[in-house]
Amino acid sequence: MTTAASQPAVSGRHILIIKLGALGDVVLALPLIEQLLRHQQGERVTLLTAPSWRELLSSFQRLDIVTIERRVECNMLRLLHWLLRQQFDAVYDLQGSLRSRIMTLLTQATVRAGPKAALAYTHAASPSGGVVHAFDRFNAVLTAAGVTAAAPGMQLPSGAATRSRVSNWLQQHELTAKQLVLMHAGGSPAWPSKRWPEQHFLELAQALTGQGLTVVWLGSAAERDSNRRLARSVGVDATAAFSLAELVALGEHARFVLSNDSGPMHVLSLADVPVYALFGPTDWQRSHALGQRDHVLCNPVECSPCHLPVCPPQRAHACLAGLAPEVVLARIEANGLLAR
Secondary structure, eight states, rough: OOOOOOOSSSOOOOOEOOOOOOOOHHHHHHHHHHHHHTTTTTSEEEEOGGGHHHHHTTTTEEEEEEEOOTTTTTGGHHHHHHHHOOSEEEEEESSOOOHHHHHHHHHHHHHEEEEEEEETTTTOOOOSSSOOOHHHHHHHHHHTTHHHHEEEESOOOOOOHHHHHHHHHHHHHTOOOOOOEEEEEOOOOOEEEEEEEEHHHHHHHHHHHHHTTTEEOOOOOGGGGHHHHHHHHHSSSTTTTTOHHHHHHHHTTEEEEEEEHHHHHHTTTTTOOOOOEEEEESOHHHHHTTTOGGGGGEEOTTTOOOOOOOOOGTTTTHHHHHHHHHHHHHHHHHHHOOOO
């Protein structure tokens, strides 16, 4: 468990925001955090999150960041002691898990707001009918506690050092801004059903290369093997080459992005760039990147969304395998992103 130095507060009130992960959900929460900072002017605001997201959240100047590993139970006693010692006046639980509810309750704060009715909360979001996007579900936490709802979407400004590192990488690889297409062909190992077939990515990348564009393959170290296979045929392998902040800065140089439903899909939405997102087993209406609704790509089959991490063999991954590369290419072309 680590902490950041706090900013001096004008009043004695101390506010806690809980958002532990995952990456895409943290990105969706950024406008909510910004709105809470605006609402709590002059008060000390602390965010409890995971260490991996510190860099992405450090652009908020007034935010104290405290990190704890999401799955390390040995830190729990230390965390609970810290929660009690802080004497928070208000808590906004933007996680909504059993663990975060326990944390919220133990703060004994006067105001404890969460996404659904529970013993832990004094203020709970009202149930909504129908399909509700994750951003709207947690925005309701704010309004339940009397905070004006946040506007969806935001751009994350890149620092000079971050922009410089990305520019140097582009120069080293002799890549031209706005001639780049960023592709994320990977995703969570726990959700192989979210992945568009590798061969589909390859065929589309070859078609785009024929249009004079350069494909850059993005991903974590866990996706190195697949990115190497793809880059041997076409494009540039940028596996694990960028931090999250640098990924946003790289997005500012791209013509557009194509990604599976993943954390990087959400991160790249923070740049001023179209992000085409491939959805199959999950419901795009609940989790598309903010500001990118018009760039969702899906193949409407009867079994989608199934919310299954692994597609049953008899279904042959129809939702994504059935989404042909030429269909995706036609959509991109119709949006005027090829004729430049």
